[in-house]
Amino acid sequence: MKNIIAYSKGACDGEVTGSKHYIEFNNKIYEIDCGAFQGGKEPEKRNKSSELIQPDSVILTHGHYDHSGLLPRLIKEGYTGKVYSTPATRDLTSIILMDSAKIQAHEKGDLAYEEKDCLEAMNHFSCFMYKKHKIINDDLTVTFYNAGHILGSAMVDLQFTKRKFFGKEKVHILYTGDLGRESNPLVNPPATDFPAPKYIFLESTYGNKTHESMDKVYNELQYIINRTIERGGKVIIPSFAVERAQEIIYFIKNLMAEGKVPKVPVYIDSPMAVNATGVFSIHSECFNDKIKDDFMAKGKNPFSVRSLKAISNYKDSLSIAKSKKPAIVISAQGMCEAGRIINHIKHGIENPDNTILLVGYMCEGTLGRKILDKEETVEIDGEKFKLKAEVHKIDAFSAHADYKEILDWLSKIDTSQLKKIYLVHGEKDAQSNLSKELFNKGFDNEIVKSDFKYKLF
Ligand SMILES: [Zn+2]
Numbered sequence: 124m125k126n127i128i129a130y131s132k133g134a135c136d137g138e139v140t141g142s143k144h145y146i147e148f149n150n151k152i153y154e155i156d157c158g159a160f161q162g163g164k165e166p167e168k169r170n171k172s173s174e175l176i177q178p179d180s181v182i183l184t185h186g187h188y189d190h191s192g193l194l195p196r197l198i199k200e201g202y203t204g205k206v207y208s209t210p211a212t213r214d215l216t217s218i219i220l221m222d223s224a225k226i227q228a229h230e231k232g233d234l235a236y237e238e239k240d241c242l243e244a245m246n247h248f249s250c251f252m253y254k255k256h257k258i259i260n261d262d263l264t265v266t267f268y269n270a271g272h273i274l275g276s277a278m279v280d281l282q283f284t285k286r287k288f289f290g291k292e293k294v295h296i297l298y299t300g301d302l303g304r305e306s307n308p309l310v311n312p313p314a315t316d317f318p319a320p321k322y323i324f325l326e327s328t329y330g331n332k333t334h335e336s337m338d339k340v341y342n343e344l345q346y347i348i349n350r351t352i353e354r355g356g357k358v359i360i361p362s363f364a365v366e367r368a369q370e371i372i373y374f375i376k377n378l379m380a381e382g383k384v385p386k387v388p389v390y391i392d393s394p395m396a397v398n399a400t401g402v403f404s405i406h407s408e409c410f411n412d413k414i415k416d417d418f419m420a421k422g423k424n425p426f427s428v429r430s431l432k433a434i435s436n437y438k439d440s441l442s443i444a445k446s447k448k449p450a451i452v453i454s455a456q457g458m459c460e461a462g463r464i465i466n467h468i469k470h471g472i473e474n475p476d477n478t479i480l481l482v483g484y485m486c487e488g489t490l491g492r493k494i495l496d497k498e499e500t501v502e503i504d505g506e507k508f509k510l511k512a513e514v515h516k517i518d519a520f521s522a523h524a525d526y527k528e529i530l531d532w533l534s535k536i537d538t539s540q541l542k543k544i545y546l547v548h549g550e551k552d553a554q555s556n557l558s559k560e561l562f563n564k565g566f567d568n569e570i571v572k573s574d575f576k577y578k579l580f
Pocket residue numbers: 185187190272301
């Protein structure tokens with residue numbers, strides 16, 4: 124009888140990006156996620172040069188770049204197998220990969236991949252919905268369960284069948300991927316109704332933090348928009364194009380519908396965010412029950428705001444950036460490192476009537492972080508600008524469960540078969556705190572080391 128072996132080559136050992144987890148059984152390698160590393164020059168180098176194992180099958184938990192970003196390179200290097208995901212994950216992945224190829228096309232030297240590799244990658248997808256059992260082969264059946272993180276995000280239940288002298292033994296291993304929050308405004312809370320797992324590979328991004336309640340978003344957003352528009356300014360919102368932009372549009376739509384904020388123009392100035400919003404609109408099967416009842420059942424689109432304009436060409440984008448008329452502008456990139464948001468910041472940052480509203484995590488060293496830290500002067504494209512606009516951060520936005528929410532989720536699932544939890548996808552402090560909390564609750568657990576081979580059974 125052969126053993127099942129698990130190991131990781133990314134998003135382990137204190138890392139949160141580059142998710143690549145492997146399970147070996149019966150001479151086959153199954154890869155869960157094929158993510159890129161993020162966070163500057165060094166990770167970019169690793170995306171081009173790190174060794175990629177050629178698996179027999181790839182299973183994607185969700186579309187985020189740090190979970191899907193190296194798929195085209197894997198295929199460029201000879202992968203011929205299938206990529207299993209939910210339909211919404213396939214569609215979001217396609218947008219994210221094409222965007223990455225476009226950005227890389229401006230770089231010098233070797234590229235991790237090009238647009239043609241992304242197009243080829245899309246041909247490998249085999250999609251199925253939550254709770255549908257996909258028989259991969261005699262050894263493995265894969266089932267997706269809603270992870271509540273972003274549209275289409277899934278936890279993966281791997282049901283392995285081990286043949287014994289007398290009969291068979293079925294064992295379930297669960298990879299959470301990124302685990303969402305109970306209160307996500309668009310998708311249902313993380314599922315709890317999967318078969319009892321023997322092992323869980325659990326993300327730990329916020330293993331030492333707690334988030335504010337999502338209910339606070341409405342009040343804060345209402346306060347910030349009203350305050351800014353009353354003084355004749357613009358609300359400039361740097362946002363990630365996928366999920367966060369759609370959440371903001373949804374919140375603004377509701378505030379406008381209830382008459383709580385004025386119906387000023389709302390510009391969504393990011394081709395990627397516009398495309399992603401289109402993907403959201405065609406995957407209503409992924410929405411939570413509230414959106415299905417409030418909108419879909421009445422034939423309404425949760426993202427259609429009457430005063431919303433999707434900006435496609437650059438000229439219009441620039442003229443909105445230069446305009447001093449009151450408006451709400453949602454633009455990418457989320458940490459203000461590139462993209463059209465740069466023009467909006469350049470033209471808006473020195474006007475005290477404006478507000479720059481931050482709604483996501485800002486890495487050290489990014490323009491977004493400097494704005495968050497309220498540095499008096501910031502440099503953009505070699506030019507110095509005085510930060511006179513008001514700066515706000517809404518902390519309640521997060522697509523990841525915090526440690527209390529993780530423990531709460533664990534308390535609701537069937538742990539009768541659980542032998543051990545393996546922690547991945549978290550910085551060191553987050554992992555050690557979550558590990559301690561898990562031990563306190565009686566869960567045996569271990570922080571996954573890079574490349575270390577774990578013999579499961
Ligand atoms: Zn994610």
